[in-house]
Amino acid sequence: MKIQTVFFATYRELAGVGSLEVELDEGATVGTLIDRLRSEACPSLPEDPAVAVNLTYALASELLHDGDEVALIPPVAGG
Amino acid sequence: MKIQTVFFATYRELAGVGSLEVELDEGATVGTLIDRLRSEACPSLPEDPAVAVNLTYALASELLHDGDEVALIPPVAGG
Amino acid sequence: MAHSAITHDPIEPTEVLASLGSDEDGAVLLFLGTVRNHAEGRDVTGILYEAYQEMAEKELAAIAEEAAVRAGTPRVAVIHRLGELAVGEPSVAIGVASPHRAEAYDASRFVIEEIKKRLPVWKKERFVDGSADWTDGTRPQAAAPPARESAS
């Protein structure tokens, strides 16, 4: 299945791209995706970054589905 | 000595006047003045109203001096 | 120095905000106390505010200075209005600017609570049926020991 991954702020600078399409097997979770990113496209991504799946914060254990948009969310600093 | 007494809001309505000059003996305190007002000009004044002497809140024990301005301060409701 | 005023003129919130501006501040807080259209279940058409003006000016200045210490900046502005106010009009405006938000909230809240405890101001609510009543208030407390000598 295809997962659209998007990066912001410091994570975008670490990844060197704003978004990346990642192909994962069925049953993959947010954690699977992060492991894949750390082993390939973005080795300096932290082990347990905050993540949103389809605009909602998600745990590493959350199952992914084909077409999901997963955002890697650096520590936030709004206000 | 002469004490200028001023009344506000409900106390002005109780006293029927906005101000009153009261003649007191030397050594008189805020408490002396209140007793005098309750026995003569303003019987329905409470026993222990808040009072300011020369624009500063004062206790009933405070000594008065000739020319002092004493304000009888009903419960406040600003804001 | 903190700014404070007791006035019969309408309060302009924008002017209060504009008076605070400093490039050092990350937080600006404006509180407006406004005349509500109801009080304890009764319909209110307006409020008459009365003050012991000379003393109110002195107390409000003291409150503003105490708030400035809490805010950690002199950028505190407090205005209390007197006279006949219609529903919706601000009776009090409190502006505080501070480098940090916690201090701004603390100082702002301090000002309104102190006003309610000790500013010699009274209000008479005017009701839709034509009647009017002085609002119940809070008995201010004299600081002890008093500034002058005592007979006790």
Added chain:
Amino acid sequence: MAHSAITHDPIEPTEVLASLGSDEDGAVLLFLGTVRNHAEGRDVTGILYEAYQEMAEKELAAIAEEAAVRAGTPRVAVIHRLGELAVGEPSVAIGVASPHRAEAYDASRFVIEEIKKRLPVWKKERFVDGSADWTDGTRPQAAAPPARESAS
């Protein structure tokens, strides 16, 4: 219903205030977060605000609705600005109106604290020496249990 927006346009505090007005309210509170000229001892000339805009709009709307429950009124308006801001400009405006001041202060403070905990917004401070740095932030927490099924 509470109002919220993520915008690149300058924030107009007066418009935020004007949007709240109701005759039922006795307390109106406006908080502005503004760009400071210093951060951790360094001179700042401006801040670039970046967001995950689609998600920030959703989160800010949720925060505003939660604040409206606290305020006891729907009269909550929250605006967060994005893009390049100069020193002194507001990056966030939070307006709350409520019959009572305690609820207004509580709801206002809630909004700014929640923004700092969970709004997907980042800022890059620009320093007087020409350098720029992303500001340290707070790791947002996913609500548990998640809305969708989990593999664990």
